[in-house]
Amino acid sequence: MSNYLLTDNDYADLPENKRKKFAAIERKCRASLGELISQSQNGSYDDEARAEYIAIVEGAARYASLDLSLSTDRDFIDEYNAFRLKAISLSSQIMLESEDDVSLENSVRLASRTRNFIEREISSLRTSIVESDLPDKKKEKLLKMLESLRTELHMNRFNIVKSLAIIGSIGLVAVNATAFTAQYRQAYENILKLINADKELEDAERERLGAPPQPLAIEGPKASPTRSHNFELDDEIPF
DSSP: OOOOSOOOHHHHSOOSHHHHHHHHHHHHHHHHHHHHHHHHHOOOHHHHHHHHHHHHHHHHHHHOOOHHHHHHHHSHHHHHHHHHHHHHHHHHHHHHHHHHHSTTTTOOOOHHHHHHHHHHHHHHHHHHHSSSOOOHHHHHHHHHHHHHHHHHTTSSSSEEHHHHHHHHHHHTTTTTOOHHHHHHHHHHHHHHHHHHHHHHHHHHHHHHSSSOOOOOOOOOOOOOOOOOOOOOOOOOOOO
């Protein structure tokens, strides 16, 4: 058994940060494992794939100096379940840290409607790639790029700089595919318009709200006007 869960291209398309590399590997392995098990009719084959998941993810954790220690006191399925939950928890934590690193200036919180439109563009590009006459290696590379874009699409804040770089790379890889290039350019323009529209709305709203209002200074109690007691007394006192 070899390379059930990851290919060489999966390793080549990883973030630079070690912690983020671990998170990306864990998520890719988990997705591949789920797909393999859903299509498998062989229990021993499934256990072999689970063992590979543990081996790859545990190795990635050690590389990133993360603690995913194993216990030998449980049977394999219990150990796998415990390890998987711990790996998912750690991966989720790192992904949330990644979102915190995205600056407000270079990101936008997309509206649900915008996400749906961009998802349609991605699906359309995917179909066009699969049906194109591009070499298989280029197809595989382009499809992985689209998956990276889809991942960004469903982040809490959409990283504009990173996503546009991915879209630009897709155009460079498929530059010689005439039929695909025409559709790609249209998709690029549509996605850019959608992102810009949401970003302009977000910036306008932030500018409208402005800085938080300053608290009003509380004035002390005003002094009561003094009354003059310099009354002129009559010399005569009436009885």
